[in-house]
Amino acid sequence: MLIKLAWRNIWRNRRRSLIVLTSVVVGLVAIVISDGLSNGMIGQMLFNQINLNISHIQIHKKGFNNNKTVKNFISDYKKVDEVLKDDSSIKSYSKRVFITGILSSANNSSGVNIYGIDPEQEAKVSIIKNSMIEGSYLTKNKRDIIIGKKLAEKLEVEVGDKVVAMANTLKGNIGSEVFRVVGIFKTASSEFDKTAIYIPAGTEQNMLNIGDKYYEYAIITKDYGKVDETQKYLEAKLGNSFEVLSYKDLLPMLIYQIELYKETMWILNVIIGLALIFGIINSMLMSVFERIREFGVLMSIGMKNSRIYLMIVTEAFIIGIVGTIVGIVVGLLLEIPLAHTGIDLSFFSSGLEAFGIGTVIYPVLSIGNIIMSSIFMPFVAILGALYPAYKAIKLEPIYAIYYV
Amino acid sequence: MEILRTEKLEKTYQDNGLPVHAIKGIDLGIGKGEFLVIAGPSGSGKTTLLNLLGALDKPTNGKVFFENEDLTQKDKNGLSSLRLHKLGFIFQAYNLIPVLSAIENIEFSMMLLGIPESERENKALSLMEELGIKDLAHKRPNEMSGGQQQRVAVARAIVNNPTVVLADEPTANLDSVTAGHLLDLMEQMNKDKNITFIFSSHDKQVMDRAKRLLILKDGIIEKS
Numbered sequence: 001m002l003i004k005l006a007w008r009n010i011w012r013n014r015r016r017s018l019i020v021l022t023s024v025v026v027g028l029v030a031i032v033i034s035d036g037l038s039n040g041m042i043g044q045m046l047f048n049q050i051n052l053n054i055s056h057i058q059i060h061k062k063g064f065n066n067n068k069t070v071k072n073f074i075s076d077y078k079k080v081d082e083v084l085k086d087d088s089s090i091k092s093y094s095k096r097v098f099i100t101g102i103l104s105s106a107n108n109s110s111g112v113n114i115y116g117i118d119p120e121q122e123a124k125v126s127i128i129k130n131s132m133i134e135g136s137y138l139t140k141n142k143r144d145i146i147i148g149k150k151l152a153e154k155l156e157v158e159v160g161d162k163v164v165a166m167a168n169t170l171k172g173n174i175g176s177e178v179f180r181v182v183g184i185f186k187t188a189s190s191e192f193d194k195t196a197i198y199i200p201a202g203t204e205q206n207m208l209n210i211g212d213k214y215y216e217y218a219i220i221t222k223d224y225g226k227v228d229e230t231q232k233y234l235e236a237k238l239g240n241s242f243e244v245l246s247y248k249d250l251l252p253m254l255i256y257q258i259e260l261y262k263e264t265m266w267i268l269n270v271i272i273g274l275a276l277i278f279g280i281i282n283s284m285l286m287s288v289f290e291r292i293r294e295f296g297v298l299m300s301i302g303m304k305n306s307r308i309y310l311m312i313v314t315e316a317f318i319i320g321i322v323g324t325i326v327g328i329v330v331g332l333l334l335e336i337p338l339a340h341t342g343i344d345l346s347f348f349s350s351g352l353e354a355f356g357i358g359t360v361i362y363p364v365l366s367i368g369n370i371i372m373s374s375i376f377m378p379f380v381a382i383l384g385a386l387y388p389a390y391k392a393i394k395l396e397p398i399y400a401i402y403y404v
Numbered sequence: 405m406e407i408l409r410t411e412k413l414e415k416t417y418q419d420n421g422l423p424v425h426a427i428k429g430i431d432l433g434i435g436k437g438e439f440l441v442i443a444g445p446s447g448s449g450k451t452t453l454l455n456l457l458g459a460l461d462k463p464t465n466g467k468v469f470f471e472n473e474d475l476t477q478k479d480k481n482g483l484s485s486l487r488l489h490k491l492g493f494i495f496q497a498y499n500l501i502p503v504l505s506a507i508e509n510i511e512f513s514m515m516l517l518g519i520p521e522s523e524r525e526n527k528a529l530s531l532m533e534e535l536g537i538k539d540l541a542h543k544r545p546n547e548m549s550g551g552q553q554q555r556v557a558v559a560r561a562i563v564n565n566p567t568v569v570l571a572d573e574p575t576a577n578l579d580s581v582t583a584g585h586l587l588d589l590m591e592q593m594n595k596d597k598n599i600t601f602i603f604s605s606h607d608k609q610v611m612d613r614a615k616r617l618l619i620l621k622d623g624i625i626e627k628s
Binding site (some may be wrong): 301 | 480484491500503508513
């Protein structure tokens with residue numbers, strides 16, 4: 001009966017209750033949408049970085065990641081091949097020759113990261129093949145090169161134009177090769193498009209005079225959630241002369257950014273919650289002041305203060321629960337279609353591409369966050385009712401009964 | 405046997421900083437099954453005395469004993485419990501809970517006692533039938549006349565079988581015929597259930613029904 005009374009009390013001033021309810025719903029929709037967008041952005045940032053060039057795990061010669069010189073190649077790459085072939089948790093891997101150098105056209109030149117790859121292997125670990133917007137992906141032709149759109153614009157080259165790549169060789173000379181641009185790619189990261197170029201691995205090995213050696217193994221595991229396990233297994237198998245790094249080691253800033261995003265979401269939730277608390281306090285106080293005489297009657301018939309307190313808190317809790325249910329339903333109805341179509345933020349494209357996100361954000365629903373919000377809002381509503389309920393039970397029965 | 409007793413009961417209010425002595429040292433004893441009317445002109449202190457007897461207000465000085473228990477020594481919860489188990493109240497303005505139907509208003513105080521729902525409903529319906537208001541069971545207060553609301557208020561006041569019912573000007577808002585019916589009802593309850601009724605009223609019809617009449621004037625009992 002107490003719940004029935006609380007429910008009816010809510011609806012005695014329909015307009016006021018609807019306003020409070022709407023504020024809870026809007027708050028919750030804002031949380032669900034912003035949370036989905038945030039998850040989507042974080043997911044896309046990570047997905048893009050992993051699938052562009054980072055992969056889940058990379059193997060180098062010990063010390064290569066901090067000192068990417070031509071001398072730091074993997075001597076015993078056959079051992080790595082054997083270990084990787086025996087590991088059932090690995091889906092695919094690509095061997096890369098990697099060095100920094102300069103790419104020049106007839107018009108300009110630019111510092112670049114030169115990736116020497118086996119086109120077929122690389123297509124299994126990165127999305128570069130699917131990111132081609134002009135021309136074609138690398139073939140077996142040893143003079144082929146693919147470059148990013150931003151770099152093509154800087155060098156003022158098109159598909160079919162010639163470019164020259166230069167880098168330090170193992171002997172300390174400057175090695176160079178002439179290439180013909182066969183394709184131009186565009187990824188979600190403008191920074192990557194400005195600096196990455198791909199050529200056949202054999203050509204780069206010749207240019208650097210390193211024989212058949214490689215610098216980097218890029219590995220994709222079957223289960224993204226078990227990367228740490230695979231990393232530990234490979235470290236144990238390969239020994240101390242190799243460094244086995246997961247994407248978390250390779251992208252420390254991004255991982256920090258993701259953590260920061262999560263913290264920011266909590267701060268946003270708290271801000272929304274605080275705004276709602278004051279709305280609920282105001283509404284519940286008005287409701288209490290309108291019913292002073294009624295509280296007097298309830299006290300006179302023997303209702304204890306604890307029950308009056310509970311009744312007022314229950315009213316706010318019901319508003320919180322109803323608002324949460326409606327808010328989550330509305331939030332999901334808005335978010336589910338957006339999760340498929342995405343939200344086109346091309347207006348901010350330069351900023352987003354600099355972060356490696358892409359211009360279309362696909363919100364991602366997080367069941368955990370929805371559950372947290374489902375607890376958060378009723379909790380906020382209860383907090384908002386504590387002071388008004390305290391005011392109600394502080395009334396003296398005689399004052400309340402004859403209150404006009 | 406006295407169930408309610410006062411000793412040198414005093415109540416002083418502050419009105420714009422000035423003390424108003426509403427009750428000035430009243431010694432009173434009320435026995436079980438009395439049908440007592442406290443009468444007197446406006447401002448004589450009859451409602452204040454009723455509220456002190458009903459533990460709704462605290463005396464400035466003196467004591468109120470209910471079944472030999474000093475009410476001035478009880479805390480808020482103790483007084484709530486006393487009102488729930490032993491006392492019933494009827495107000496001039498009926499004071500039903502507007503969002504509850506007639507039967508729910510009557511059931512409410514039973515709910516506070518922890519009586520199961522089915523038992524509550526049966527008891528409430530049986531009492532409503534006794535008071536001739538069964539057909540109002542599912543009506544809300546705003547759908548009932550003043551007389552009907554006051555009958556529901558009477559039902560609410562007596563449903564937990566209280567020892568004492570305190571009624572503050574219960575007929576003030578009713579026409580004389582309705583007031584008469586209501587008083588008949590309360591007389592019947594007094595007779596059948598031996599419930600003590602204490603009225604505060606200056607309605608002649610109420611005073612005429614009194615088995616004992618107290619005339620209050622300027623906070624003291626002028627005639628008993």
